[in-house]
Amino acid sequence: MGIYRLEFSKGPEVRYLSHLEMMRTFQRALRRAELPLAFSEGFNPHPKMSFASALAVGVTSENEYMDLELKENLEPEEIMERLNQSLPSGLKVKRCIMLSQKGKALMAMVGEAHYHIKVKLLHALSQTHIQEAITSLLKKKSIIIEKKGKKGPEKKEIRPGIIKLECVGVDEEWVKFTLAVQAGSEKNIRPEEVMKALQIYEKLPIDLELAIIHRKGLFKKGQEQLMPGPHPAFKE
Amino acid sequence: MRQIIEEQILPRVIKPIRYQGNEFNAVHKNWEETPVRMVFAFPDLYEVGMSHLGLQILYGLVNDEPELLMERTFAPWTDMEELLRKKKVPLFSLESYRPVKDFDFLGFTLQYEMSFTNILNMLDLGGIPLKAKDRDDSYPIIIGGGPCAYNPEPLADFFDLIVLGDGEEVILELLKLAKKYKREGRIVKKEFLEEALKLRGIYIPSFYEAEYEEDGVYKGIKPLNSKAPVEIIKNLVENLDKAYFPTKPIVPYADTIHDRVMLEVLRGCTRSCRFCQAGVLYRPVRERAPETLVKQAKELVKATGHDEISLTSLSTADYTCVQPLITLLMNEFQDKNVGVSLPSLRVDAFSVDLAKEIQKVRKTGLTFAPEAGTQRLRNVINKGVTEDNLMEAVSGAFKAGWTTIKLYFMIGLPTETMEDVAGIADLAYKVVRTGKQILKESMIKKPVKVTVSVSSFVPKAHTAFQWVPQDTIEVLEEKQQYLRSLIRDKHITYNYHDARLSFLEAVFAKGDRRLGKVLEKAWSLGCKFDSWTEHFKYDLWLDAFAACGLDPKYYAYRTIEWREKLPWEHLKTGVSKEYLYHEYEKALAEELTHDCRLERCTTCGVCGDLKVKQILQKRRG
Numbered sequence: 037m038g039i040y041r042l043e044f045s046k047g048p049e050v051r052y053l054s055h056l057e058m059m060r061t062f063q064r065a066l067r068r069a070e071l072p073l074a075f076s077e078g079f080n081p082h083p084k085m086s087f088a089s090a091l092a093v094g095v096t097s098e099n100e101y102m103d104l105e106l107k108e109n110l111e112p113e114e115i116m117e118r119l120n121q122s123l124p125s126g127l128k129v130k131r132c133i134m135l136s137q138k139g140k141a142l143m144a145m146v147g148e149a150h151y152h153i154k155v156k157l158l159h160a161l162s163q164t165h166i167q168e169a170i171t172s173l174l175k176k177k178s179i180i181i182e183k184k185g186k187k188g189p190e191k192k193e194i195r196p197g198i199i200k201l202e203c204v205g206v207d208e209e210w211v212k213f214t215l216a217v218q219a220g221s222e223k224n225i226r227p228e229e230v231m232k233a234l235q236i237y238e239k240l241p242i243d244l245e246l247a248i249i250h251r252k253g254l255f256k257k258g259q260e261q262l263m264p265g266p267h268p269a270f271k272e
Numbered sequence: 273m274r275q276i277i278e279e280q281i282l283p284r285v286i287k288p289i290r291y292q293g294n295e296f297n298a299v300h301k302n303w304e305e306t307p308v309r310m311v312f313a314f315p316d317l318y319e320v321g322m323s324h325l326g327l328q329i330l331y332g333l334v335n336d337e338p339e340l341l342m343e344r345t346f347a348p349w350t351d352m353e354e355l356l357r358k359k360k361v362p363l364f365s366l367e368s369y370r371p372v373k374d375f376d377f378l379g380f381t382l383q384y385e386m387s388f389t390n391i392l393n394m395l396d397l398g399g400i401p402l403k404a405k406d407r408d409d410s411y412p413i414i415i416g417g418g419p420c421a422y423n424p425e426p427l428a429d430f431f432d433l434i435v436l437g438d439g440e441e442v443i444l445e446l447l448k449l450a451k452k453y454k455r456e457g458r459i460v461k462k463e464f465l466e467e468a469l470k471l472r473g474i475y476i477p478s479f480y481e482a483e484y485e486e487d488g489v490y491k492g493i494k495p496l497n498s499k500a501p502v503e504i505i506k507n508l509v510e511n512l513d514k515a516y517f518p519t520k521p522i523v524p525y526a527d528t529i530h531d532r533v534m535l536e537v538l539r540g541c542t543r544s545c546r547f548c549q550a551g552v553l554y555r556p557v558r559e560r561a562p563e564t565l566v567k568q569a570k571e572l573v574k575a576t577g578h579d580e581i582s583l584t585s586l587s588t589a590d591y592t593c594v595q596p597l598i599t600l601l602m603n604e605f606q607d608k609n610v611g612v613s614l615p616s617l618r619v620d621a622f623s624v625d626l627a628k629e630i631q632k633v634r635k636t637g638l639t640f641a642p643e644a645g646t647q648r649l650r651n652v653i654n655k656g657v658t659e660d661n662l663m664e665a666v667s668g669a670f671k672a673g674w675t676t677i678k679l680y681f682m683i684g685l686p687t688e689t690m691e692d693v694a695g696i697a698d699l700a701y702k703v704v705r706t707g708k709q710i711l712k713e714s715m716i717k718k719p720v721k722v723t724v725s726v727s728s729f730v731p732k733a734h735t736a737f738q739w740v741p742q743d744t745i746e747v748l749e750e751k752q753q754y755l756r757s758l759i760r761d762k763h764i765t766y767n768y769h770d771a772r773l774s775f776l777e778a779v780f781a782k783g784d785r786r787l788g789k790v791l792e793k794a795w796s797l798g799c800k801f802d803s804w805t806e807h808f809k810y811d812l813w814l815d816a817f818a819a820c821g822l823d824p825k826y827y828a829y830r831t832i833e834w835r836e837k838l839p840w841e842h843l844k845t846g847v848s849k850e851y852l853y854h855e856y857e858k859a860l861a862e863e864l865t866h867d868c869r870l871e872r873c874t875t876c877g878v879c880g881d882l883k884v885k886q887i888l889q890k891r892r893g
């Protein structure tokens with residue numbers, strides 16, 4: 037038996053996959069790769085795998101994480117290679133390591149997420165103007181937005197969850213932000229919520245329907261890596 | 273165009289994944305280097321279309337040829353349509369995001385009558401004139417195939433070419449032929465169409481004119497072109513074992529209706545239920561060898577990663593080697609957690625045994641289709657099951673641990689009385705009582721659940737009941753309500769279909785060319801996605817008929833006389849009209865017809881006239 041942690045990216049080709057579809061896509065790719073999957077018990081056995089975080093429909097990502105359990109021990113490189121041959125274009129495993137033992141659930145370890153966001157401007161604005169709006173927003177002690185809940189609209193406080201928000205560029209049509217927010221089971225701030233706050237509180241003229249959101253990184257609390265070991269890019 | 277779609281349209285629609293088209297195993301061929309290009313169009317949503325085995329077969333088949341390419345398009349949902357129109361983006365293919373108008377062929381599959389308005393809508397969205405006569409060589413050739421191709425008359429104005437029967441062989445011949453008629457990037461339509469007539473099962477509606485008596489009764493069809501044959505005979509794959517089968521089907525991301533490997537074990541069904549059109553269209557029975565199927569299943573699971581194999585066909589439980597096949601598949605796949613399923617079950621104890629075996633891996637619901645509530649009526653429709661058969665099967669199911677049973681029935685069948693309708697309720701109660709008893713004996717605490725689904729009978733072309741009038745909407749609704757009043761039990765869920773939709777289905781199923789203008793009118797008034805309850809606009813349909821001066825009742829409610837010509841008579845399934853009429857008479861006499869695969873030939877005509885043979889496997893295991 038072997039437990040593995042995988043780091044993978046979700047590209048624009050598969051941007052519109054829901055979390056459920058993403059799980060199914062991985063399940064199928066795992067089968068196509070003919071890896072010796074470990075299955076859950078019960079009437080409807082499914083491969084033992086768990087994701088760090090659900091990525092919203094429309095959002096791409098550079099670093100997502102998944103834990104996988106196999107019936108046999110395989111070399112991490114082999115798993116990565118076989119899986120990459122079986123994944124659709126747009127999904128790519130970048131790293132794979134073997135975990136020494138089954139630890140805390142991956143989902144419970146997530147604490148922070150970083151995003152690049154590109155939003156359409158309804159009319160041209162200067163970067164200073166946008167930066168001022170951000171400063172003003174972040175000065176607030178409390179930012180309440182409305183979100184869809186199970187029983188109609190719910191209020192949600194997002195201010196404490198915003199770690200960092202910056203405007204990194206603007207042209208006639210688009211404005212670009214970088215954002216760091218609290219993520220995970222304790223409190224999860226979605227990038228759209230922060231954009232909505234800019235729109236509502238600071239009257240920033242942006243078209244939220246046309247936001248292009250890219251997750252740059254997913255971390256434990258305090259930006260600690262979810263996957264131990266050096267990134268392959270830094271190997272040499 | 274891709275940029276507009278990706279940046280401005282997809283972010284604004286529900287389920288953009290429907291339109292993304294880069295699923296695993298989707299084929300992206302080089303446009304410039306492929307001389308003949310076709311787009312397969314399914315006139316319904318992606319999720320419905322991607323569950324269709326025919327699409328996967330043709331897609332693989334055509335794309336395996338270096339000179340040909342096939343892409344896909346589906347009916348865009350209304351939110352998508354609105355944006356396409358607003359942004360002036362034409363209907364496009366999922367693979368290369370090219371306007372469907374740029375292809376040489378646009379091929380619609382004609383699966384059910386109530387998708388016809390979607391076809392017109394898709395042509396319009398593609399910027400293609402609806403009528404064949406208004407399209408010059410700069411437009412694609414619009415072709416159609418599938419079950420409704422056997423009566424394409426209501427669509428005659430819109431299609432350039434119709435293909436009858438199994439498409440596997442003829443489609444390649446057709447596309448390869450087209451290459452010869454391509455000049456300056458477009459196919460010279462008239463020359464091509466005339467040449468295409470040399471292929472089997474090709475019907476060019478514009479080469480014919482329909483004639484009517486003074487009182488409006490259909491008189492027959494007259495070829496306008498000397499090369500057009502008076503009869504068109506369906507295509508047929510003689511040996512399914514040797515037929516092409518797609519080893520790398522597309523694997524949709526989205527949840528489709530059939531999210532599994534579809535293993536076609538056989539084609540055709542000769543049980544001879546008299547209301548059933550498919551039973552006539554796909555004759556004779558051709559079975560695949562279990563060895564072939566196991567090999568195909570392995571390849572398919574490997575290529576798709578699906579965790580379920582569905583043994584598809586019109587009547588899988590009839591497959592000679594069903595038992596050994598299931599054992600082989602279970603042995604092969606059990607420890608990989610790949611399950612086997614049967615799509616629908618015929619009522620008998622044998623099929624419950626099969627289901628029991630299959631359930632070792634996965635639990636799915638059990639469905640039975642007695643179709644009618646009394647033995648008399650079941651004899652009329654030649655549904656050769658008895659109440660004892662049903663009760664034995666149901667008991668078997670309850671004993672094996674199932675608590676949920678689905679029962680399919682039809683109302684409005686020829687000769688039906690209120691007594692027959694009441695029989696449906698009686699049967700449902702009997703199933704509930706049996707279930708309660710058995711569950712009690714086996715100390716199972718779960719309640720019995722029985723779902724009774726009742727559809728309305730629609731007389732279809734090429735069946736023994738093609739001469740029969742449909743029950744009026746009022747009568748059908750009365751029967752539905754009567755049944756509702758009889759079924760009052762918390763263990764039984766009762767659902768039924770909109771009788772108005774069944775009425776329109778009957779009109780188009782037995783329609784003639786005059787209905788083309790009604791279709792166009794209805795579409796222009798806003799009818800589309802008619803089989804989706806939320807979009808069905810019956811009043812607009814009535815307006816369309818009124819505007820065209822045609823009475824829909826004429827088509828659905830009239831008894832057709834034996835001596836009359838039928839608007840679909842020139843399109844040959846191989847089953848003779850005499851045989852069908854004889855079956856109709858036997859129905860009225862409540863006489864049964866046996867299955868020709870079990871006993872001697874019942875001389876329906878297919879095997880002799882089309883010079884083919886039934887292919888049954890030897891029993892083994």
Ligand code: SF4
Pocket residue numbers: 542555556557868869873874875876877878879880886
């Ligand atoms: S011709 Fe005879 S054997 Fe062939 S399908 Fe018809 S009834 Fe069956």
